[in-house]
Amino acid sequence: TKKAYGWVEMTEIIDFGNLKTLSTCHKEKSRPRSFEEVDQDYGFVLYEIEVQGSEFDVLKVRNVRDRVYVFVDNYYVGKLYRNDPEAQMVIHHDFVKLSLLVENMGRVNYGPDLHDYKGLLGDVVLDGEVISREERWSMWCLPMGNLTRAPFVKSTLLPGPGSLFRGTFTIPDE
Numbered sequence: 001t002k003k004a005y006g007w008v009e010m011t012e013i014i015d016f017g018n019l020k021t022l023s024t025c026h027k028e029k030s031r032p033r034s035f036e037e038v039d040q041d042y043g044f045v046l047y048e049i050e051v052q053g054s055e056f057d058v059l060k061v062r063n064v065r066d067r068v069y070v071f072v073d074n075y076y077v078g079k080l081y082r083n084d085p086e087a088q089m090v091i092h093h094d095f096v097k098l099s100l101l102v103e104n105m106g107r108v109n110y111g112p113d114l115h116d117y118k119g120l121l122g123d124v125v126l127d128g129e130v131i132s133r134e135e136r137w138s139m140w141c142l143p144m145g146n147l148t149r150a151p152f153v154k155s156t157l158l159p160g161p162g163s164l165f166r167g168t169f170t171i172p173d174e
Helices: 016-022
Strands: 009-014 025-029 044-053 057-061 067-072 075-081 088-091 095-103 124-126 137-142 164-168
Touching: 009 016, 016 044, 016 137, 067 088, 075 088
Parallel strands: none
Antiparallel strands: 009 164, 025 137, 044 095, 044 137, 057 088, 057 124, 067 075, 067 095
């Protein structure tokens, strides 16, 4: 049966700038690797590259699985989805670090997409230049399996996208 337990107040956070503290692996590679290539089944992988970006550069991410949160210099600028026909956005800031937080939103378990690989599977293009083949990508595995020791901090502030939240609620005895 369904029950309503009221609102869950989120009282603790890990903001985007501290997500790397949850990492179970850190890889430096010549190109972005899929979740499967870094032994990551679920959760997130954070991909980063130092690159000189200019205001009004167009970022295209081809064949991303499933959702990517885009940050420049740790500032959230938007998100792209696997089903977007043109997974692209205009960056409205000069920047030196591009961070792509890719979320695995589950696995397809039937049909032609049965081999549902996750991560950055195609080219990452910035202002017409393919940067996914550059030799300076960093990747952090963020599996989200056990967060009991995660460094959450008490907060009443509303953090931005890319943050994790924790709250509690009570189920009354019947």
